[in-house]
Amino acid sequence: MEPIEKTIVSLDWMTIMLFTSLVVLALGKYLFHKKFLNFIILPFNDKYILLHNKKGQFSHWFHLLLTVFQLVNLSFFIFLILHSFDLVSQDSTLTNYLIILGFLALFELVKFLIQMFTAFVFNNLSLISSFVFSKISYLNYSSIIICVANILLIYISNDSKTIIYTALALIFLINGIGLTKLLKNHQKTLPPYFLYFILYLCALEIAPLVLIGSYLKG
Template sequence: MIPIEKTINSLDWMTIVLFMALFLLTLGKYLYHNRFVNFIILPFNDKYVLLHKKGQLLNWFHIWLTLFQLANLSLFVFLSLKIFGALPEGPSLMVFFMLMGFLALFQLLKFSVQFLKAYVFNTQELVSELVFSKTSYFNYGSLVLCAANIILIYILKDSKIVIYAAIILILLINGIGIAKLLKNYQKAMFPYFVYFILYLCALEIAPLVIIGSYLKD
């Protein structure tokens, strides 16, 4: 009888990432229950944005949701690249952290451009409210990403349908957010409409086109 060595990993790094992300979400729900209730119905009722849009970018609830979004977005991109055979070579955990660092840097760059533009045109308060509204919808979309990550890791591994479905839902949620944003701020943004369209094309639409082309190739 030849002994066979088995190595059993009870918790891999993806499980830990999901656990930490869900812990942040649970903590936000526990400490800010009323705010969480308003947030969870965001696509159907923008009460959350209307109540908390002023000076809330550095609120802990919003920060935790943004970290929840970053973790799930990074994991979703990692899994998508892996399924489409486009994952860079190297240890999986290192590649994940590289993706997370890139996505965090990209978001910080977008915020910097927005607030620099706000400083130039003296519209800091307006831009702060717009950024809060847009990131709130993006953070809400991370709930879809979290569900997709769980399905891709534990249920339907290597399922491209799950990836496509998640992307469609994310685009739908953020489309609703942009439509409501334009509706609520149409008068305030009208003098800067051209700059808004340029920003939208350069920093919102262009990355999606590049990523889509990369996955297609």
């Protein structure tokens, strides 16, 4: 049996995309330095959430830049995981990445619109907006870890399962901290909407993960 070497044909487009995402992050830091300083300590201090969780927070340029950074790197991370476990074709890697990026961007946009529509229907826009902003902020913070993992997986240790599992553990840890702090901060306002909150978690947070997991398993 001859060994089969798993290689990625070209790193040029990967380098360009990663460099572009880092430029976006640097631009956010340069244009909104104070916000960035509050953001970078997010898991240890809720100052960023408390100061910027207000009307118009989703359309602020700093939030949008970080979301773009998150989309590019999270798509990369998903692509590299699929590549490492031989779940995607080894050909047309750029095409595969762009498909993942487009699907992820569409998924997050549709999910956000459904969340806001649900909040409007049940007249709890303020609570759900606060929850969504906090969740996206922690996901955006996780993208820094994801970016580091992407660099390691592409340039240093290709297809390393250790890097993938370590990055996933850190991502879940960071977002777990965010969820815990969110529930703690809203423990007095949440009870009247507890049923809606459970339905929200089941329909918009847990269900998509179950469906994606079932698809990958199949």
